[in-house]
Amino acid sequence: MDLTKHRFQALLNSIGNSIIQLSLVIFFYRNQGAIDTVEGLARWVGINRQEVEFGLKELEKNGILNIAGTGVSAVYYYSPDESLIEVMDELINQLTDRSGCWKHAVNG
C-alpha cells in the first residue's frame, strides 16, 4: 500500500463524515462503469442535485473520481488515483457494515 496511514485516515474521515460522499463513493465502487452528470448521479443516489454536486467535487479532489466536459453536461466517472486503487476495498469495508449498507456518518 503506497498510501500513508495518515492520508487513508483523512480520506476515511472525509467520506465517513458525509452521507453524500459516502453514498456516492459506494455507488461508484459498486457500479464502476457509471458515467453520469450531476443531475443523473443525484437520481442514482436519491439525493438532491446541489448536495451531490458538492460531494462529487470533494471526491474528485480526493482522487477517487474524474470529470470530463464542462457545465451541465460534465460527467463524473470512477477513476481512483493509482495510489488509491489498492486501498478502495479496505476503504469500502470500513465504511459499510456486514450487510453492505453504509455505516452512519458522524456529522451527517
Place this chain on the structure above:
Amino acid sequence: MLRLSTGIKGLDNILCGGLIGGSSVLIEGSPGCGKTTLGVQTIVEGINAGEPGLILTFEQFAEQIYRDAARFGWDLKTMERENKLRIICTSPQVINDQLLQASGPIYQIIENIGAKRILIDSFTHFRRITNEETSLRELMFSMINSLKWRGLTVMLTKELSLNEQSSFEEYLVDTIIALSYQETPTDGRRRLIEVLKSRGHEHLPGKHGFRFANDGMQVYPRQTLNVPACQDFQGTLCTGIDGLDDLLGGGIPVGSNMLLCGPAGVGKTTLSLQTINNVLQDQSQKAVLFLHEESPEHIFRRADGFGWDLRGLVAKGQLVIEYEDFAQIDIDEYLFRIDELMYSLAPSLMVLDNLFTLLHTVSHDFHLVAEKIARLTRIVKDHGCNSLLINPSTYGTKQISRFGVEESFCDGVIIMGTESIQGVRKRFIEVYKLRNQKHVTGECRMEINSEGINTFYTKKDLL
C-alpha cells in the same frame, strides 16, 4: 453477411441464422417479460465468441444486473475484470451528448475494450430528454448511426404499454423482437416471443413459446426451419401382441404415428407398455415414454404385474421415461424437448400418455390443436421413429378422438372399446385406419390377462 448468434438456439432458428452484424435491434415488451435478459444473453454470447460488449443502463444498478445474470451462470463481474464487458449506469442525456461527439468517456470505453455489441436498456428513458416524437426520432436515428459507424450491433429495449400501436422506433431499427407474457384460457400464462421485422433476412413468423431455464432463455420455435427430405422407411415394428400384429398386417409400419383411442380403463396404456417391452427385447432398440398423469413408479408397478421389467430397461438405458404434470406443460417447449430427445436418443418407439393432456393448453383453439398435432407427428416421422399416441375418448360416444382432427394427422388409428353382452362387459380392438399397409378391418375381441393383452384373431381366422 455476418450473422451473430444470440446465444439462444431457438431464437437463432426463428431469425434464420441469428442477427445481422452491425444492425439495430429493438426488443420490446411489457414489464417483466424478459427484455433485459434477452439483451444480456446476446451480449454474453458475443463475449463468448470473442466480441466484447457494453451495457448502458438508465435505471438498473450494475449490481442488479450482476445478480440477475448470475442466476443463469453468467459471471459478468469477471467479464468486466477481463475487459470484455462494461456495464455503464448513466442517463439518456449523457448518451445523447457523448455519442454525438467524436470522443468522450463512452467512446473511449468502446475503443478500449473493442466492443462489438451494445445493449441500451431502455430507449423508453430517452423520453426524459423530450416527449416530442420528431425530436426523439432524430435523436434515435443519430444515436444508432453513430454506433453502427463504429461497427457495433445495437440492441435497444423498449417498454411497451398496453394497446400501444406502431411507433417510430419500429421504423428505424432493422429487427424487432416482441416479448409477451400472455394469459391462457386454462388459468396459466405463456411467455411468447415474436420477430415482427427482420430487414435483410427471413424469419419464421408467428409467436413462439419461451422460458427461462438455468442457462438463460430458451425459445421453442413452433415450426422447423428446414423440412428434411421425405424418407422411405422400410419394415414393421411388432407390438408383440400376436393377434394385433396380424390385424396390422405384420406390425406397425416404421415411421408411423399410431393413434390409440378408447375410453378409460380399456387397456391403452397396457397395450403401449406391452409394445415397449416387446420392442426392447432387442437390446439395440430404444424407446421413450412421456407421461402426464401416472408417475413412473405407478407405471413400473403396473408393468411388474405382467412380468415386464421396465425398471431394468430404464437402468440399461434402453427406456427413457419423461414425467411432467400436465398442468405444467407448455406445448411448444414440450415439442422442442421431444425433438431434442429424438435427436439424442434415436428411439424406435415413442409412447405419449396422453395426447389430450399435452394439448390441453391450446384446447380452446382448434387451429392450434391441429398445428401442434401436425408438428408432433412430423417430428416422429423426421426421426424415422414410431409413435403410439394415447388419446382417451369419452365412453359411449361415436367420436374417435377428442378434437376430431387427431386421426387425420396420424398414419394409423387403433380403437379399443368395450360393450356389454348379456350383462358381461367384453373388450374389443379394431384397426380403424392404417396407411400404406394391407390390414384387417373390423372389430375383434380382446382380453387383458396375466400376460398382457390377448387378441382373439389369427391369420387362420382370415382364411
